Amino acid sequence: MYIHQKKEWPVFKWNSEEITVILGKVRYRQGKILGQMKALGFKLQEETMLQTLTLDVIKSSEIEGKLLNHDQVRSSIARRLGIDIAGTIKAERDVEGVVEMMLDATQNYSNDLTEDRIFGWHASLFPTGRSGMYKIIVGDWRKDLMQVTSGPMGREIVHFEAPLPDVVDQEMQGFLKWLNSTTEIDPVLKAAIGHLWFVTIHPFDDGNGRIARAVADMLLARADQSKQRFYSMSAQIQKERNEYYNILESTQKGDLDITPWLDWFLNCLFRSMESTDITIEKILERGQFWESHKDKTFNVRQQKMLQSLLDSFFGNLNVSKWAKMTKTSTDTALRDIKDLIEKDILIQEGAGRNTSYKLKNHNF
Numbered sequence: 218m219y220i221h222q223k224k225e226w227p228v229f230k231w232n233s234e235e236i237t238v239i240l241g242k243v244r245y246r247q248g249k250i251l252g253q254m255k256a257l258g259f260k261l262q263e264e265t266m267l268q269t270l271t272l273d274v275i276k277s278s279e280i281e282g283k284l285l286n287h288d289q290v291r292s293s294i295a296r297r298l299g300i301d302i303a304g305t306i307k308a309e310r311d312v313e314g315v316v317e318m319m320l321d322a323t324q325n326y327s328n329d330l331t332e333d334r335i336f337g338w339h340a341s342l343f344p345t346g347r348s349g350m351y352k353i354i355v356g357d358w359r360k361d362l363m364q365v366t367s368g369p370m371g372r373e374i375v376h377f378e379a380p381l382p383d384v385v386d387q388e389m390q391g392f393l394k395w396l397n398s399t400t401e402i403d404p405v406l407k408a409a410i411g412h413l414w415f416v417t418i419h420p421f422d423d424g425n426g427r428i429a430r431a432v433a434d435m436l437l438a439r440a441d442q443s444k445q446r447f448y449s450m451s452a453q454i455q456k457e458r459n460e461y462y463n464i465l466e467s468t469q470k471g472d473l474d475i476t477p478w479l480d481w482f483l484n485c486l487f488r489s490m491e492s493t494d495i496t497i498e499k500i501l502e503r504g505q506f507w508e509s510h511k512d513k514t515f516n517v518r519q520q521k522m523l524q525s526l527l528d529s530f531f532g533n534l535n536v537s538k539w540a541k542m543t544k545t546s547t548d549t550a551l552r553d554i555k556d557l558i559e560k561d562i563l564i565q566e567g568a569g570r571n572t573s574y575k576l577k578n579h580n581f
Contacts, residue, residue, distance in 0.1 A: 219469050221380050221417055227391065229410060231476040236406070239483040243405055246490040247440070250447050253497060262445060263300055265500050268528075269446045269493075270294050274319050277430045277451035280458055285312055294320065304521035314341035315427070322431040323446055326438035329397040332389065338431060342424045353422035358385045363419045376466050379419035388418045396432070404440035408433045409482035410475070417469055430454070437486075447496075453489035461485075503527045506576075513560050518543040519553050523562070526576050533573035 220226055254262050271291045278285050289308035293316040296305065308316070318338040328334070340356040347353065354360060363379040380388055392414055400407065416429040430451050438444065454461050460481065468478040506527060515523065522539060532538075540550035554574055557563040563574045 219378060219417075220471065220473055221388075221469075223473055225473050227395075227414060227473075229414075229473050229475050231474060231479050235476055236479050236483070239480060239487065240403060240405060243483050243487050243490070244403075246487060247405075250490060250493050251441065251443065254445070254447055257497070257501075261500055261504055264503070265447055265496060266445050267291065267295055267298070267300055267302070268496060268500070269449050270319065270323070272452045273434065273446065273449040274315050274451075276449065276455040277319075277427050278315060280430075280451065280455050280461075281426055285315065290316060298324075303524065304517050310344045311342075314344050317341045318428070318431055319434065322435040323438045324444045326435050326444065330393060330432070330435065331397075332393065335393075335428065338428055339421055339424055342427060348423040358382070358389065358420050359422045361422070363422075365419075376462075377419075377469050379417070385418065385420045389420050392418060396436075404436060405483070405486070406479065408436035408440060409479050409486075411436050412482070413465070413468065413475060413478055416465065448486075448490045448493045450486055450489050453485050453492065457485060457488075499528070510560075510562065513562075516553070518545060518549075519557060522553070523557075523576075534575065535573050 254265060257265070271287065271294055274290050274294070275285050275287060286309070288304075288306050289312045291302070292305040293308040293313055294300075295302045297316065297320055318341045321334070321338065336356040343353060343355045346355050360382050362382065364375050365377040365379075366373040366375050368374045392411075395414075396407075396411055402410070412429050412433040415432050416425055419425045421428070433450060434446070437450065438446065464478055464481045468475055471477075503524075506523075518539075521543060522534075525542070526534065536547050536550050536554065539554060540547045543550065543553075545553075554563060558565065558574075562577060564577045566573050566575065
């Protein structure tokens with residue numbers, strides 16, 4: 218039996234003594250992060266939030282095997298939040314849809330999550346009415362049996378079977394009523410429970426995982442009482458993807474004591490907050506870089522590539538890679554690079570075919 222088939226469903230229980238310790242650590246870390254960010258000033262807060270939301274959108278989709286263009290996601294978020302960045306580009310419909318859902322969840326966190334609103338989230342994820350090649354029901358509950366499986370066709374392993382389609386509406390009405398009501402449950406715990414509850418109902422043909430994480434993000438924003446996001450739960454879940462699916466499966470096949478799930482969720486959340494320290498360090502480093510070169514002029518291509526180098530550029534930078542990333546000719550790329558060398562920003566390493574470039578006095 219799955220937990221949704223238990224007579225007591227959905228009355229969850231857990232060991233409060235066991236959970237209180239890690240919950241206290243999470244709450245303390247939340248306060249510390251918000252305090253750190255207030256001390257950084259508006260521009261650095263803005264940059265940290267942009268980076269966090271970009272990561273959240275990309276990694277939540279990546280968990281489901283869907284890869285989004287980083288620059289498109291970043292540009293879409295910046296435009297919607299009114300953040301001025303260099304080298305903005307037009308985002309495709311699927312990117313705009315995911316961004317729209319995530320920003321509605323986090324920026325309008327205090328609003329009730331209604332049936333119409335969650336249908337809007339689902340429709341934004343599937344603007345063409347298709348999931349890949351397959352036509353799906355969009356903006357409405359599923360009408361078919363839903364199983365989570367793996368393995369080759371004909372020899373699939375069933376990891377989970379969701380409630381029957383004819384009870385989904387009733388299940389979701391109960392879930393939404395609980396989510397929008399005032400309870401004595403700590404808001405962070407409510408995020409963990411909400412995530413599990415929604416993904417167990419599995420109300421849509423597709424997109425359930427991403428919407429479940431958006432629900433959790435919305436509830437975490439309520440816990441912070443802030444639209445500003447400085448840690449990414451989805452990025453940490455993506456790092457721990459196998460453990461995530463394993464704990465979900467064992468919880469959904471267990472009884473209604475969800476202590477192991479809450480413990481994993483809170484520890485994962487804590488680890489995501491620890492990653493914020495690294496993010497803040499990188500943002501401060503970028504701020505120092507731009508401040509030290511504020512007297513210099515850069516074109517849009519140079520701004521984009523310097524930002525990339527300051528973020529997490531992968532591999533060695535050469536002329537052809539510069540040209541490809543900025544969609545320009547190799548001659549223009551070489552001029553851009555030589556200009557930055559003359560400005561004492563880039564240095565050359567190697568020669569001939571092995572020539573590459575990196576930021577001076579930076580270990581990238």
